[in-house]
Amino acid sequence: MKQTQWTALRLLPFFAIPLLSGCFKSNSTDALCNETPALRCELLNIDDGQCRKPRTDLIWHRYDVLNNPSDQNKIEEYRLVSEYRKCLELASQIAPIDQTELKQKRFAALMHSIEELDRIQSDLTQYKTPQALYFLWSQLGDRDAQRQFLQLEGKPELETAELQYALATFYTSRDHIKTLTLLNRALELSPKEQINTEILQTLSSTNQLLRNKERAYIWAMVAKSFNVPLADKQELHLLYGFESAKYDELDNIAKRVVKALNQGNFNAALVPEQFD
Numbered sequence: 001m002k003q004t005q006w007t008a009l010r011l012l013p014f015f016a017i018p019l020l021s022g023c024f025k026s027n028s029t030d031a032l033c034n035e036t037p038a039l040r041c042e043l044l045n046i047d048d049g050q051c052r053k054p055r056t057d058l059i060w061h062r063y064d065v066l067n068n069p070s071d072q073n074k075i076e077e078y079r080l081v082s083e084y085r086k087c088l089e090l091a092s093q094i095a096p097i098d099q100t101e102l103k104q105k106r107f108a109a110l111m112h113s114i115e116e117l118d119r120i121q122s123d124l125t126q127y128k129t130p131q132a133l134y135f136l137w138s139q140l141g142d143r144d145a146q147r148q149f150l151q152l153e154g155k156p157e158l159e160t161a162e163l164q165y166a167l168a169t170f171y172t173s174r175d176h177i178k179t180l181t182l183l184n185r186a187l188e189l190s191p192k193e194q195i196n197t198e199i200l201q202t203l204s205s206t207n208q209l210l211r212n213k214e215r216a217y218i219w220a221m222v223a224k225s226f227n228v229p230l231a232d233k234q235e236l237h238l239l240y241g242f243e244s245a246k247y248d249e250l251d252n253i254a255k256r257v258v259k260a261l262n263q264g265n266f267n268a269a270l271v272p273e274q275f276d
Contacts, residue, residue, distance in 0.1 A: 029056050029059055032059065032060070032063060033046070036066070039059055039062050039066070040062075043108070043109065043112040044058070044059070044084075044109050045088065045091075045102075045105050045106050045108075045109040048091075048102060050087070050088075050094065050106070051084060054080065054083045054084040058077075058080045058083075061073070061076060061077055071127040071129045071131050074123055074124055074132070075124070075131065075132070075135050077120055078120045078135075078139075081117055082117065085110065085113035085114065088110040089110065092107065092110060121140060124136055125142075128148065130149060130158055132145075133146075133148050134149050134163065134166045137149055146170075149166075150167075150170065159189065160189055161186045161196065162186075164186035164189060165183065165186040168183050168186065168199075168202070172202065176209060177210075179206055180206055180207070183199050183202055183203050185268070186199055187199055188266055188267060188268060190261070190266070192261070192263055192264030193262070193264075195261055197228050200222050200228060201223050201228055203219040203222075204216050204217075204222075204223060207219060213242075214242075214246075214275040215271055217236065217242070217250050218254045218257065218271055219254075220236060221233075221236075221250070222254050222258055225254070226261075253270065253271060253272070256270055257270050
């Protein structure tokens with residue numbers, strides 16, 4: 001029996017699909033839609049020159065979701081549908097040559113995208129993972145998800161750099177000391193070359209609020225080493241007003257912190273609690 005290329009591809013393990021998808025994406029989206037009715041491509045503005053990229057990205061990611069309906073894939077699907085919806089909203093303002101058919105197709109696709117966002121949000125409420133709870137809380141304002149996420153504080157499920165930072169965002173305006181503890185822990189859990197520079201900036205600004213001037217300066221210099229746009233070194237010196245020897249001491253600490261972060265072995269003890 002003759003098999004199409006997508007019938008053959010379905011026989012491959014799921015982990016092989018991402019490796020192959022890049023090769024076929026540019027010319028096989030139609031084939032993928034035809035071979036996989038569950039993608040519901042007919043509900044999109046197919047054969048419309050507008051929104052081609054976000055539409056194609058969404059179709060291929062839907063295929064990934066069919067194979068692996070994880071919370072992370074669902075969250076990414078929500079993002080892609082949102083991008084597709086934004087594009088359709090703009091496209092609806094463009095008058096096509098064939099006024100009636102294309103306008104109807106774009107409107108129907110726009111309504112579908114709105115319904116899809118509601119569906120994915122509902123799907124995500126069924127996941128009780130920290131990632132799903134944080135997304136529902138931080139991006140969609142779900143207070144129940146916020147409560148469930150905060151109840152995980154101190155548990156192993158939140159022991160990742162991303163989730164310690166997520167937890168810190170809740171305390172930023174509520175408890176500065178706890179915010180610093182969580183941000184430091186996030187850096188301790190961060191792999192090398194995956195440093196969230198928002199953490200560095202927040203460590204500097206929060207220490208500044210607490211009048212921990214030495215630590216604020218150290219984290220400002222660390223942030224600058226990771227290309228965060230801040231005042232230049234001379235302006236920082238004028239701002240903090242330390243003696244020359246103190247700047248040498250603090251700059252050396254900042255260099256050690258940068259080295260540790262780049263090696264993936266940062267420890268909060270590298271930055272002293274007290275200074276002379």
